[in-house]
Amino acid sequence: MFPLTVRELRWAAGGRQVLDGLSVDLGGEGITILLGPNGAGKSVFLRMLCGLLEADGGSIDWGTGARPARGIAMVFQQPRMLRDSLLGNVELALRPLGVPAAERRARAQAVLERVGLAGRAADSARGLSGGERQRLALARAWITRPRLLLLDEPTASLDPGSVDAIERIVREIRTEGTRILMTTHNLGQATRLADDVVFIDAGRVCEHAPVQRFFARPASQAARLYIQGELPWRMAF
Amino acid sequence: MNGLGLAFSDAFALLAGFDRRVAEIVLLSLQVSGLAVLFGTVLGLPLGACLGVGRFPGRQALVVLLNGCMGLPSVVVGVVVYLALSRSGPLGKFGLLYSPAAMVIAQTLLVVPLMAAIARQVVEDAWRDYEEELTAMGFGWADSVRVLLHDCRHSLLVAVLAGLGRAMSEVGAVMIVGGNIEHSTRTMTTAIALETSKGDLPLAVALGLVLLAVILLLNGIAHALRQWAMRRYA
Numbered sequence: 001m002f003p004l005t006v007r008e009l010r011w012a013a014g015g016r017q018v019l020d021g022l023s024v025d026l027g028g029e030g031i032t033i034l035l036g037p038n039g040a041g042k043s044v045f046l047r048m049l050c051g052l053l054e055a056d057g058g059s060i061d062w063g064t065g066a067r068p069a070r071g072i073a074m075v076f077q078q079p080r081m082l083r084d085s086l087l088g089n090v091e092l093a094l095r096p097l098g099v100p101a102a103e104r105r106a107r108a109q110a111v112l113e114r115v116g117l118a119g120r121a122a123d124s125a126r127g128l129s130g131g132e133r134q135r136l137a138l139a140r141a142w143i144t145r146p147r148l149l150l151l152d153e154p155t156a157s158l159d160p161g162s163v164d165a166i167e168r169i170v171r172e173i174r175t176e177g178t179r180i181l182m183t184t185h186n187l188g189q190a191t192r193l194a195d196d197v198v199f200i201d202a203g204r205v206c207e208h209a210p211v212q213r214f215f216a217r218p219a220s221q222a223a224r225l226y227i228q229g230e231l232p233w234r235m236a237f
Numbered sequence: 238m239n240g241l242g243l244a245f246s247d248a249f250a251l252l253a254g255f256d257r258r259v260a261e262i263v264l265l266s267l268q269v270s271g272l273a274v275l276f277g278t279v280l281g282l283p284l285g286a287c288l289g290v291g292r293f294p295g296r297q298a299l300v301v302l303l304n305g306c307m308g309l310p311s312v313v314v315g316v317v318v319y320l321a322l323s324r325s326g327p328l329g330k331f332g333l334l335y336s337p338a339a340m341v342i343a344q345t346l347l348v349v350p351l352m353a354a355i356a357r358q359v360v361e362d363a364w365r366d367y368e369e370e371l372t373a374m375g376f377g378w379a380d381s382v383r384v385l386l387h388d389c390r391h392s393l394l395v396a397v398l399a400g401l402g403r404a405m406s407e408v409g410a411v412m413i414v415g416g417n418i419e420h421s422t423r424t425m426t427t428a429i430a431l432e433t434s435k436g437d438l439p440l441a442v443a444l445g446l447v448l449l450a451v452i453l454l455l456n457g458i459a460h461a462l463r464q465w466a467m468r469r470y471a
Contacts (some may be wrong), residue, residue, distance in 0.1 A: 050373050074373040080366050082388045083470035092384070092400045096375035144374075 131162025
């Protein structure tokens with residue numbers, strides 16, 4: 001895994017400081033869950049790690065100098081699927097890697113098997129349910145064998161069965177040595193999946209702790225209130 | 238029977254009898270417009286897609302220019318191509334003036350901006366949806382253009398149809414660069430204009446009916462294809 005040391009990351013949009021000096025060490029292994037209220041900067045942070053956004057200031061140390069060109073994959077909260085079959089959508093992720101067509105197809109078939117969608121490989125990806133679509137998005141990321149997998153609320157708006165399926169896939173991806181950073185608002189999911197938790201509020205890291213300690217003895221007031229379901233961030237309206 | 242009724246009945250007789258003149262003109266029209274649309278597809282769709290995805294200085298100006306060229310007057314294009322292909326023009330040595338090739342060139346110039354402008358809009362809308370996914374997967378802009386052209390293929394049929402409609406109904410440019418020469422460069426539209434001015438209404442009506450039928454048929458096929466694609470790809 002990359003050392004991944006983030007220092008004083010800053011990013012503003014629309015006159016609002018979304019990331020305000022975010023610093024965290026994310027080297028190591030396993031699954032790190034990013035928790036925090038809406039607008040805290042979690043998704044922006046993931047996009048920055050993925051190379052989709054440029055920071056206004058601060059640094060991300062990947063250990064190799066520049067951001068690695070390969071080995072990072074991201075699954076979005078609302079993944080977009082091409083007007084193609086499931087197989088075609090999964091194969092797509094291997095095209096920029098220069099994988100030959102025959103190998104692409106074989107690997108796509110294999111990964112669809114692992115996410116339980118092999119029986120629908122020839123179906124249109126646009127006809128999938130929300131849960132199936134997220135499994136397909138995970139397959140599309142998994143097929144590239146990423147060293148770092150970024151998951152932006154992959155189970156938002158899914159039913160419990162779909163959430164369970166996604167969590168099983170995430171755990172399986174982890175067993176292959178992939179480092180996973182994931183955002184969620186589901187505290188139960190965080191306790192089930194996380195090795196450690198990073199709590200972000202107002203664009204800063206308030207706390208970074210192993211999962212049991214985070215939920216048993218949150219060190220920051222913001223995290224304590226968040227866990228208790230009290231929302232000091234609630235907007236007045 | 239009045240004059241209009243007579244013209245129509247004679248026109249149907251011409252069509253039913255597979256009149257050679259009609260067949261020759263229809264065939265040439267289809268060849269010229271078909272080739273123009275083919276070139277328009279090869280040039281215009283990628284050009285539009287590049288403008289839809291690419292972000293570079295001067296892009297907005299190019300988009301405005303392209304949109305402006307959608308309404309390019311065909312006679313202006315005809316004059317420009319005429320000047321380019323005439324004996325003293327830069328392409329005069331090829332001897333293309335008053336040939337079907339000259340008509341294809343003129344029609345291609347007319348349909349490329351139209352098809353590119355429609356493709357630009359279609360692909361740009363798709364790019365808004367896919368930009369993050371494709372960029373996260375490591376696609377560069379050129380590969381993204383390829384992916385989106387394929388993904389939007391059914392929507393881009395509209396651009397092809399619009400190009401075909403423009404090419405087939407166009408009369409000014411092909412008249413200028415083709416010369417409307419019988420058995421050589423006479424298309425449906427130029428023949429309709431000529432025969433109407435001569436008072437030979439049955440032939441003009443017959444060609445008009447074929448023109449309408451061809452356009453309706455192609456639109457029908459395109460519509461059926463889109464319906465199939467919507468069912469297939471949800």
